[in-house]
Amino acid sequence: MADGRAAAQLSEAAQSELLDICEEQFAQLEKLQNEIILCEPDFCENPQEQSVKRLIATEAELKQWSTVEPQLLAENSEILLEAGKEEMHKLCSELEMVASCFEAKRDKLKETKELILQDIKEKIQKMKVYQERLMESLAYILEKHVPLPQEDSSTNKKKKNVPHEIHENLISLNEILEILMNKALNTPHDPYVAIDDTFWPPYVEMLLRYGIAVRHHENNFKLRLETFF
Amino acid sequence: MSLLKPFSKLPGLNTANILLVESEEQFQQSLADVLVEETSVTVNVRLAKSLPLPMENDESRPRIDLVVFIINLTSELSLQSAEASLKYLDPGYFLGKVCFMVTNARNASAPAERLDAVRKLAASLHCPLLFAENQTPDGVASATERLLTILKVAAGLVPIATGLYVSNLTRCTLPLDIDQPSFD
Numbered sequence: 516m517a518d519g520r521a522a523a524q525l526s527e528a529a530q531s532e533l534l535d536i537c538e539e540q541f542a543q544l545e546k547l548q549n550e551i552i553l554c555e556p557d558f559c560e561n562p563q564e565q566s567v568k569r570l571i572a573t574e575a576e577l578k579q580w581s582t583v584e585p586q587l588l589a590e591n592s593e594i595l596l597e598a599g600k601e602e603m604h605k606l607c608s609e610l611e612m613v614a615s616c617f618e619a620k621r622d623k624l625k626e627t628k629e630l631i632l633q634d635i636k637e638k639i640q641k642m643k644v645y646q647e648r649l650m651e652s653l654a655y656i657l658e659k660h661v662p663l664p665q666e667d668s669s670t671n672k673k674k675k676n677v678p679h680e681i682h683e684n685l686i687s688l689n690e691i692l693e694i695l696m697n698k699a700l701n702t703p704h705d706p707y708v709a710i711d712d713t714f715w716p717p718y719v720e721m722l723l724r725y726g727i728a729v730r731h732h733e734n735n736f737k738l739r740l741e742t743f744f
Numbered sequence: 745m746s747l748l749k750p751f752s753k754l755p756g757l758n759t760a761n762i763l764l765v766e767s768e769e770q771f772q773q774s775l776a777d778v779l780v781e782e783t784s785v786t787v788n789v790r791l792a793k794s795l796p797l798p799m800e801n802d803e804s805r806p807r808i809d810l811v812v813f814i815i816n817l818t819s820e821l822s823l824q825s826a827e828a829s830l831k832y833l834d835p836g837y838f839l840g841k842v843c844f845m846v847t848n849a850r851n852a853s854a855p856a857e858r859l860d861a862v863r864k865l866a867a868s869l870h871c872p873l874l875f876a877e878n879q880t881p882d883g884v885a886s887a888t889e890r891l892l893t894i895l896k897v898a899a900g901l902v903p904i905a906t907g908l909y910v911s912n913l914t915r916c917t918l919p920l921d922i923d924q925p926s927f928d
Binding site: 568 | 751752754835869870
């Protein structure tokens with residue numbers, strides 16, 4: 516059914532054509548209406564048993580739609596132009612609505628992304644601080660209880676009877692551990708550290724005995740950090 | 745039996761007629777006030793407490809495009825009245841021209857079984873079920889909008905979409921549709 520249009524903009528010819536189309540459609544409508552009224556009314560069945568009727572009606576509608584062919588609203592180009600313009604306006608406003616909706620969504624997502632990033636950064640910061648403190652504590656403890664072996668006095672609490680041939684640049688246990696840790700973290704595919712004279716053998720033995728480090732299975736002069744408990 | 749028939753009269757031009765049936769006669773008034781403010785279409789609102797509608801108005805009454813049953817979940821009478829009224833509708837209405845609207849669904853005094861019963865009813869009739877908030881103007885406005893969408897389709901004012909087609913898409917379904925009649 517053609518909708519009421521602002522007829523003021525159309526020429527007389529277009530107006531009269533529109534009116535003719537409307538009259539045609541209305542006549543058609545009245546004809547169909549009469550057919551409907553004359554149709555036998557349904558017996559009053561239980562409203563719950565609608566499924567079959569619904570199926571039949573839907574199928575009939577489907578058939579109708581599949582046979583209908585697209586046709587021009589009217590032959591007059593003026594009418595078509597006006598109708599087209601109106602459709603375009605409607606479409607534009609609907610699309611604008613959709614666009615603004617998606618923009619709002621996008622902004623909201625960005626915001627949540629920002630928040631999450633912030634969160635993670637803070638967590639990383641906290642972890643870094645924690646790790647610093649742990650390392651400091653470790654260094655402190657080692658310094659107090661496991662200092663570098665001195666040449667003259669046996670300050671090694673393990674009291675190993677090792678001949679004091681210590682003239683090399685021995686590194687402290689702290690440093691040994693640091694070397695092992697760094698190697699394991701930086702090159703996980705090759706965590707092995709080659710032992711040289713700067714590693715005081717008793718320390719090495721201690722680490723091996725307590726399962727903190729293990730030797731390379733082929734090369735006894737290589738050592739790596741082990742996951743220990 | 746005086747059934748309300750969907751296609752016994754000619755439709756009006758660019759008009760949609762809606763019938764709001766509510767036994768408590770409250771929400772229908774506020775809905776009606778907002779419904780008539782619609783500008784793109786002439787909306788005529790008829791109010792009723794229940795069906796059947798009085799015979800005296802039969803001649804002057806226009807063709808009703810959509811019948812909305814408003815059910816207050818806090819009152820058993822509301823549901824019973826709506827169920828009783830269903831019998832006075834021609835079965836042709838249930839192909840897309842009936843809609844159920846429920847209020848006070850979040851109210852603590854509304855038993856869950858009642859909502860289930862309404863759901864079952866709407867699902868068995870293949871009708872849409874809308875939930876509305878009737879206390880605030882915002883609630884009334886959004887309920888009106890949704891009704892208008894369905895009304896425009898039921899009145900044939902939306903190209904391509906028909907009441908039957910849309911009701912197949914918007915019908916109420918139960919979580920476990922075991923009891924539904926199948927199309928065998």
